[in-house]
Amino acid sequence: MSATIFGLLGAALxxxxxxxxxxxxxxxxRLLSFNVLGGGIFLVFGVVARRGxxxxxxxxPVPQALVLTGIVVxxxxxxxxxxLLLRLGRDGx
Amino acid sequence: MAEFLSxxxxxxxxxxxxxxxxxxxGPGDPDRxxxxxxxxxxxxxxxxxxxxxxxxxxxxxxxxxLALLAAFASVALARAAPPxxxxxxx
Amino acid sequence: MIADLLxxxxxxxxxxxxxxxxxxxxxxxxxxxxxxxxxxxxxRLAAPDVAMTEAAIGAGLSGVLLLGAVRRLGPHxxxxxxxxxxxxxxxxxxxxxxxxxxALGAAILWLPExxxxxxxxxxxxxxxxxxxxxxxxxxxxxxxxxxLLEAAVVVLAVIAVWSLAPDGGWxxxxxxxxxxxGRGPLSLLARMLPPIGIVVAAHILWVGADAPGGKFQAAAIxxxxxxxxxxxxxxxxxxxxxxxxxxxxVAGPVxxxxxxxxxxxxxxxxxxxxxxxxxxxxxxxxVVLTAxxxxxxxxxxxxxxxxxxxx
Amino acid sequence: MSLLANGFTIVAVLAGLVFFVAGTAxxxxxxxxxxxxxxxxxxxxxxLGLIVLGLLPxxxxxxxxxxxxxxxxxxxxxxxxxxxxIARLTRGQEGAE
Numbered sequence: 001m002s003a004t005i006f007g008l009l010g011a012a013l014x015x016x017x018x019x020x021x022x023x024x025x026x027x028x029x030r031l032l033s034f035n036v037l038g039g040g041i042f043l044v045f046g047v048v049a050r051r052g053x054x055x056x057x058x059x060x061p062v063p064q065a066l067v068l069t070g071i072v073v074x075x076x077x078x079x080x081x082x083x084l085l086l087r088l089g090r091d092g093x
Numbered sequence: 094m095a096e097f098l099s100x101x102x103x104x105x106x107x108x109x110x111x112x113x114x115x116x117x118x119g120p121g122d123p124d125r126x127x128x129x130x131x132x133x134x135x136x137x138x139x140x141x142x143x144x145x146x147x148x149x150x151x152x153x154x155x156x157x158x159l160a161l162l163a164a165f166a167s168v169a170l171a172r173a174a175p176p177x178x179x180x181x182x183x
Numbered sequence: 184m185i186a187d188l189l190x191x192x193x194x195x196x197x198x199x200x201x202x203x204x205x206x207x208x209x210x211x212x213x214x215x216x217x218x219x220x221x222x223x224x225x226x227r228l229a230a231p232d233v234a235m236t237e238a239a240i241g242a243g244l245s246g247v248l249l250l251g252a253v254r255r256l257g258p259h260x261x262x263x264x265x266x267x268x269x270x271x272x273x274x275x276x277x278x279x280x281x282x283x284x285x286a287l288g289a290a291i292l293w294l295p296e297x298x299x300x301x302x303x304x305x306x307x308x309x310x311x312x313x314x315x316x317x318x319x320x321x322x323x324x325x326x327x328x329x330x331l332l333e334a335a336v337v338v339l340a341v342i343a344v345w346s347l348a349p350d351g352g353w354x355x356x357x358x359x360x361x362x363x364x365g366r367g368p369l370s371l372l373a374r375m376l377p378p379i380g381i382v383v384a385a386h387i388l389w390v391g392a393d394a395p396g397g398k399f400q401a402a403a404i405x406x407x408x409x410x411x412x413x414x415x416x417x418x419x420x421x422x423x424x425x426x427x428x429x430x431x432x433v434a435g436p437v438x439x440x441x442x443x444x445x446x447x448x449x450x451x452x453x454x455x456x457x458x459x460x461x462x463x464x465x466x467x468x469x470v471v472l473t474a475x476x477x478x479x480x481x482x483x484x485x486x487x488x489x490x491x492x493x494x
Numbered sequence: 495m496s497l498l499a500n501g502f503t504i505v506a507v508l509a510g511l512v513f514f515v516a517g518t519a520x521x522x523x524x525x526x527x528x529x530x531x532x533x534x535x536x537x538x539x540x541x542l543g544l545i546v547l548g549l550l551p552x553x554x555x556x557x558x559x560x561x562x563x564x565x566x567x568x569x570x571x572x573x574x575x576x577x578x579x580i581a582r583l584t585r586g587q588e589g590a591e
Binding site for chain 3: 001002003004005006007008009010011012013014015016017018019020022023024025026027028029031032033035036039042043044046047048049050051052053054055056057058059060061062064065066067068069071072073075076077078079080082083084085086087089090
């Protein structure tokens with residue numbers, strides 16, 4: 001039951017983040033919306049992991065490990081996007 | 094005892110979540126920083142209560158990480174707040 | 184159940200507020216709260232390892248990174264050059280996004296029963312690694328190649344961010360120079376927190392073999408503890424031309440590859456660990472990898488180097 | 495003995511809860527930023543402190559108790575450092591500029 005609640009939340013977060021990416025014009029806010037969207041996708045993954053509980057484990061560790069690396073990779077991508085925004089702001093002056 | 098602690102965890106979290114209204118209302122940046130800080134402390138307290146209730150030491154470790162990172166983020170928030178509080182041109 | 188509904192409602196509210204906030208600063212303050220709440224949701228989903236990573240990287244480092252961007256962009260962050268879409272277009276986009284969310288929600292309601300899972304295979308193979316934490320086992324042994332590639336991605340990100348340095352910035356210290364605060368509460372905190380944080384990071388790394396925790400969480404804490412004196416203006420980061428800095432960034436992935444190749448020579452498969460050697464090898468790789476990732480994450484938050492002299 | 499310990503836990507945790515509720519109410523209802531800051535620090539220091547104190551008799555080992563106390567100390571330290579920074583920020587924003 002709690003897995004379903006967070007699954008639906010993940011779906012809603014994907015919608016919210018997508019809306020922000022399309023509607024906002026400021027680069028920082030688009031980037032932030034992209035991260036909100038990413039959080040929703042990770043959450044859906046976490047729900048799949050939770051449903052795969054078994055063999056004494058509270059969740060399937062394979063999707064959990066994938067989300068863990070995904071968070072780090074998403075962060076690396078965000079830093080690159082921030083660097084691009086800063087360069088864009090500097091050259092646009 | 095475990096039930097009591099779980100309910101207390103829920104109540105602390107609910108209280109801190111209500112404080113989030115301050116982030117939306119502002120009016121100034123300091124108020125937003127404070128609401129974020131209260132949510133951090135409330136989240137830590139709820140984690141400790143839940144961790145002891147379910148005897149899960151991992152939750153205490155998580156609360157420790159949150160306490161460290163909340164301090165770090167609060168400093169960055171307080172430093173990054175622009176000195177003048179005015180709305181940007183729409 | 185009530186806790187889950189409350190938490191989900193709070194997360195959705197904070198996400199909406201963050202995406203629609205009028206000022207960039209408010210948006211980032213709400214985004215930090217979003218990361219914090221999301222990490223509580225991971226606890227409810229029985230994934231404490233992910234909860235720790237989300238708290239350290241999703242809330243802490245990402246929040247500070249975005250705050251830095253807001254501050255460095257100044258008025259650009261709030262008032263961009265192009266106009267927002269009109270009312271009709273906004274409504275259409277809203278309907279489209281609601282459709283995407285509804286389709287995804289329907290997919291979640293109709294997930295296959297019984298759920299496909301690899302948990303029994305992991306539980307059966309875990310004793311061969313000598314580890315107690317299944318997620319660490321997956322990261323370092325069963326899917327070790329993924330983790331190696333991910334460590335390489337972080338190194339590549341550092342190179343990419345550095346290459347965005349403006350002319351004349353190459354080789355100098357990364358990030359904008361922070362104004363010194365001297366004495367005062369911030370400087371006190373920046374001096375007192377790092378020693379505590381280093382102890383906590385060592386603890387999280389060490390228990391990661393058998394309990395929730397591990398290298399990414401520890402590395403994020405270490406990175407935050409290095410960034411704190413920088414934010415307070417107490418310490419200047421080293422110039423990116425410094426050879427030891429570059430060595431530190433690549434040491435972890437290189438050790439991982441060397442152990443992997445040794446496994447190929449001894450056991451006949453890349454990243455295979457000899458029986459009985461799995462746990463010590465994994466722990467050694469994790470320690471060096473933690474240091475490398477910590478340095479890389481901190482450098483990523485600081486951003487591309489600035490020219491030494493003002494233009 | 496365990497009855498006494500449990501009673502202590504209940505009283506301390508409830509008192510901590512009261513401070514959290516008071517802190518939130520103050521943050522929402524107080525008229526200006528400085529008084530709101532005053533309300534917040536009480537929740538930070540006393541609310542969490544009382545909850546940590548109340549939990550101490552319930553934990554198994556010395557290690558876990560030490561971690562609980564460390565968390566309280568960390569939150570107090572950061573709250574004590576951030577409080578004056580927020581106050582200074584408030585003064586700047588409410589000033590004549």
